[in-house]
Amino acid sequence: MHSWYKYCINTDAFKNVTTLRKFIEVLRKQSNTADALVPYRESNLLSFYDDDGEFVGKIKAPRYFGAGIEALAETFFEVYGPEFNLQGYKSQDTVELDLEDTGYDAVAYTAKEKKYGKVIRKISKSGNHIYIQVKGTLNPTKEFMTNDGSRIMNFYANAQGRSRMLGEAYSARFVLFTTGKGLHYKLEKNTYSEIEIVNYSAIERRINNNPFFWNALYVKLGLPEIAIEFPKDPEFVSKEEQLDIMVDI
Numbered sequence: 186m187h188s189w190y191k192y193c194i195n196t197d198a199f200k201n202v203t204t205l206r207k208f209i210e211v212l213r214k215q216s217n218t219a220d221a222l223v224p225y226r227e228s229n230l231l232s233f234y235d236d237d238g239e240f241v242g243k244i245k246a247p248r249y250f251g252a253g254i255e256a257l258a259e260t261f262f263e264v265y266g267p268e269f270n271l272q273g274y275k276s277q278d279t280v281e282l283d284l285e286d287t288g289y290d291a292v293a294y295t296a297k298e299k300k301y302g303k304v305i306r307k308i309s310k311s312g313n314h315i316y317i318q319v320k321g322t323l324n325p326t327k328e329f330m331t332n333d334g335s336r337i338m339n340f341y342a343n344a345q346g347r348s349r350m351l352g353e354a355y356s357a358r359f360v361l362f363t364t365g366k367g368l369h370y371k372l373e374k375n376t377y378s379e380i381e382i383v384n385y386s387a388i389e390r391r392i393n394n395n396p397f398f399w400n401a402l403y404v405k406l407g408l409p410e411i412a413i414e415f416p417k418d419p420e421f422v423s424k425e426e427q428l429d430i431m432v433d434i
Contacts, residue, residue: 293315298310364388
């Protein structure tokens with residue numbers, strides 16, 4: 186489990202949060218408090234802000250904010266992994282062990298054999314590695330560029346190197362989970378369209394007002410789960426209404 190679930194400075198603030206926008210809003214608010222500097226040993230110095238400068242003057246504890254988005258990604262793929270042919274998601278930064286930053290934030294595995302790639306064609310088989318990079322941003326329309334400090338190329342190069350070392354050069358997959366829009370067309374070209382994108386709209390579409398997702402997240406935060414109301418047959422509802430009318434008469 187990602188360390189943020191343990192280090193969250195105020196879990197109660199996430200009660201009744203059921204949309205991506207609200208989650209980011211609450212996380213941003215927490216990330217602008219002095220308490221948020223403590224869990225990841227951050228300093229309120231400009232040198233600690235992201236190289237792309239997005240958080241300068243906007244977020245006091247960017248590492249805390251980033252960890253929160255990584256935690257969100259972890260639960261997202263645990264719930265929706267099958268939709269992305271992905272299983273066995275494991276964060277690099279866990280409660281038990283904070284692994285060295287190697288350029289990617291998590292690893293997972295392909296569930297079923299499938300063909301991938303527009304430019305670089307490959308077959309990823311069951312058990313082949315998937316390398317995931319998580320990029321939190323306050324701008325849902327942000328497109329990451331080659332030299333903007335987002336280090337997407339570093340992620341791509343490092344994950345490629347490890348895949349070659351493991352003999353998976355033509356079967357490993359690379360995924361970007363982001364609260365932005367995705368890659369700028371030039372970066373998309375520079376990475377040969379090999380990075381699969383899970384962006385703001387794709388995340389929002391799945392998790393907004395979905396109690397199954399939020400309950401999975403609440404459990405990790407130690408919050409009470411949302412009561413799930415099951416839909417009733419239209420005929421049953423109609424019958425109930427008729428019975429109510431008869432009783433009133």
